[in-house]
Amino acid sequence: MIQLFHVYKTFGSKNSALIDVSLRVRKGEFVFITGPSGAGKTTLLKIVFCAEKATSGQALVDGRNLNRVSERELALLRRRIGVVFQDFKLLPRRTVFENVALALEIAGLPLSVIRKKVHQTLRYLGLANKEGYYPPQLSGGEQQRVALGRAIINNPLILLADEPTGNLDPDLTMEIMALLREIHVKGTTVVVATHSQELLRDTRRRIVSLSKGRIV
Amino acid sequence: MKITFLRYSIRQAMANIFNNRLVHLIGVGTMAIAFLIFDAFILIFVNLSYWTEERGRLLSMSVYFKEEPDRIVLEDVQRELLGFPGVTIKRFISKDDAMEDLRRQLGDEAGLLDGLKENPLPASLEITFSRDKGGDSIPHQLKRRLERINIVDEVQYSQEWIERFQAIMEALKIVGIVVGGLLFLAALFIITNTIKLTIYSRKDEIEILKLVGATNRFVKIPFLIEGSIQGFLGGSLALILLFVAYMIVVARVDLRIGFASLDFVFLPPECIVLLLVMSSIAGLIGSTISLGRFFRI
Ligand SMILES: Nc1ncnc2c1ncn2[C@@H]1O[C@H](COP(=O)(O)OP(=O)(O)OP(=O)(O)O)[C@@H](O)[C@H]1O
Ligand SMILES: [Mg+2]
Numbered sequence: 001m002i003q004l005f006h007v008y009k010t011f012g013s014k015n016s017a018l019i020d021v022s023l024r025v026r027k028g029e030f031v032f033i034t035g036p037s038g039a040g041k042t043t044l045l046k047i048v049f050c051a052e053k054a055t056s057g058q059a060l061v062d063g064r065n066l067n068r069v070s071e072r073e074l075a076l077l078r079r080r081i082g083v084v085f086q087d088f089k090l091l092p093r094r095t096v097f098e099n100v101a102l103a104l105e106i107a108g109l110p111l112s113v114i115r116k117k118v119h120q121t122l123r124y125l126g127l128a129n130k131e132g133y134y135p136p137q138l139s140g141g142e143q144q145r146v147a148l149g150r151a152i153i154n155n156p157l158i159l160l161a162d163e164p165t166g167n168l169d170p171d172l173t174m175e176i177m178a179l180l181r182e183i184h185v186k187g188t189t190v191v192v193a194t195h196s197q198e199l200l201r202d203t204r205r206r207i208v209s210l211s212k213g214r215i216v
Numbered sequence: 217m218k219i220t221f222l223r224y225s226i227r228q229a230m231a232n233i234f235n236n237r238l239v240h241l242i243g244v245g246t247m248a249i250a251f252l253i254f255d256a257f258i259l260i261f262v263n264l265s266y267w268t269e270e271r272g273r274l275l276s277m278s279v280y281f282k283e284e285p286d287r288i289v290l291e292d293v294q295r296e297l298l299g300f301p302g303v304t305i306k307r308f309i310s311k312d313d314a315m316e317d318l319r320r321q322l323g324d325e326a327g328l329l330d331g332l333k334e335n336p337l338p339a340s341l342e343i344t345f346s347r348d349k350g351g352d353s354i355p356h357q358l359k360r361r362l363e364r365i366n367i368v369d370e371v372q373y374s375q376e377w378i379e380r381f382q383a384i385m386e387a388l389k390i391v392g393i394v395v396g397g398l399l400f401l402a403a404l405f406i407i408t409n410t411i412k413l414t415i416y417s418r419k420d421e422i423e424i425l426k427l428v429g430a431t432n433r434f435v436k437i438p439f440l441i442e443g444s445i446q447g448f449l450g451g452s453l454a455l456i457l458l459f460v461a462y463m464i465v466v467a468r469v470d471l472r473i474g475f476a477s478l479d480f481v482f483l484p485p486e487c488i489v490l491l492l493v494m495s496s497i498a499g500l501i502g503s504t505i506s507l508g509r510f511f512r513i
Pocket of ligand 1: 012040086195
């Protein structure tokens, strides 16, 4: 599903965020990417949904070479990748409802279907009573759940979650992890980036460790 | 284009205008000023063309008599005149009438005329000649025919007048196209930059839309609708301002050029519609250009 071959990512002339990273994530896998702050976790995810282009090396997602996709192919590919950004990237001027509806709106679904699915998702995430709020009016944890809602609403092929529990208390963390498991069970390939050792303590899932841009 | 998408785009455009109403208000105001200059030019151009055409079309001729004609002679001459297509007889001016006119024109200085022993002014017949109904050679023919009549001294009209008006008309057209085009480009430049500001202020939003899989079209179309609406509003405001200015000018200033008073008209309805369409298109072009620059970055 995701294949990276000798990927390098350098910012400027000497700031190497990723060094010779090769990685293969199979369809239906659940993978943790871990490592200290600045290790390159976010950069790695960015390469996968093509927010950054690899300086060298190849990246294939769902069989497509990211060095050679057209604008339109990339848009279509991104619709099948749900992303929970570390900084959420919610639209501050749109309501919770509109933010979550965005992915469906982009997919061109009819309004009645959009309404139904958004209500369902918001209920599922415990945000039913926040639907008319704007992101700046929400707590960090609530914003995080809105971001998750937007990422999963379209039943994506791949879910990339960057520190999805970073702002949550232990109870909510457990809930979100349960949610991710549920999405995984439904067939989505899940990649979670986190520096939280707690999250990894008693998981039997595959863990990819990054350190200073290299896989260790 | 799907109906859902169109509805989404219009809703987003409206929401954007509402959410950024201050920026938009400033933008619309800026555009209105740019359009106002353009519209004012069009208004002046329309009136100039209208006046020039009017003057050029109706040619005045004066038939001067050697002496005061009696009724029979006058009727003969008039009959002769009416034989020509397009000729209208305005009035007969007797020697006394001519003197009267002159006194009126001199006003306070009319006393100068008191010293005259006899009236030196000739009697004349004023006619107009519509050039719609005849070619250029007709005034010339008419002049020759009339001057053969014994009692007629001279027939005056200005051939130069006609030629000058035609030349002015041509020049006016060229100047109109060049100046109008330049003003429109200037307006477009201002509009493009105004819209660019609103787009730059939403750079993050565009980036996020793209990251969650929006195509360029999906991102752009609400902006294009927004730009067109902005252009339309700016254009409307400009026309309203122009109309107010027009009313003030018409109320205050008595427009007289030479001795003919001229009507100063407002833009005809089809011209107003055209200008509004042009403003909207300018908004559309402006947002296309600014988006183009943006998406290349
Ligand atoms: N846009 C950028 N420009 C320059 N340097 C960057 C950029 N993005 C990331 N970097 C650098 O790349 C390195 C890896 O950053 P990255 O965000 O991938 O770390 P991370 O593992 O996600 O850290 P954290 O756990 O704090 O989120 C850092 O040294 C960072 O300074
Ligand atoms: Mg990070």
